[in-house]
Amino acid sequence: MERYTPPPQSKLGQIFDVLVLLVLTVGALYVPLWLGLAGSAQVHQTVDAPTWESLNQNAAMVEQWGKLGFADAEAAAPLITARFDYSFSIFALVAVIITVVGYYAMMLKLSEKEYRDVIAEKFGKE
Template sequence: MAAEYVPPVQKGFGQLVDSIFLLVLVYCSLLAPLLLKAPDKPVQADAVKTQVSWRELGQNAAMEAQWRKLGYGSEQAKPIVTSKFNYEIEPVSLTVTALAILSYFVFVLRVSERQYRQVIAEKFQE
């Protein structure tokens, strides 16, 4: 009669290392866009000097109130409101991200295969 299978238990230190590693990865992934941000384009002096109304910016009274709560006047908000989002894909960032995801996927597959083979060997050993 075969003994009941008892899977290996990860030690507390291993769980701590795994948790810290995952926290560092999450922190770095959230911080990376801030560190790799392209420098802002300088605002032209004549654009700031021109008086602009909230209506010209397409903002209604509720939007204006929210801008004021954030501490922005119409002149300060103009560059933010009128700038369009940049949806350009940066090939280097895309490649690095794809390689990181692919590397993690390969790592998980290899570790899983090793653990799977170990479980099979333990379960069906005679």
């Protein structure tokens, strides 16, 4: 097995490679933000003139809300009525499953190819 000698990389090339990685990272973090797709949806059921009873809070809960600084039901209502929306489409779920599984499949396949080279060079072919 022939030994593979990597080409030397110039200083400028090294800096450029790091920049590419950085730009990709920042992109992955900020692109969903710019597109306004980030965060999970919370819906508020608006209750007119909320009382502790209409919010289903018992005496002990009311007492604890009081200690937390929520004097009346009005103040606590936005927290109590906030709910997540867990509805999703099957299509989106399938798309995500394909993405995740595809990613791992691709990575394992390419890794295996590179790994065989490494082992062949390290231990020699039998």
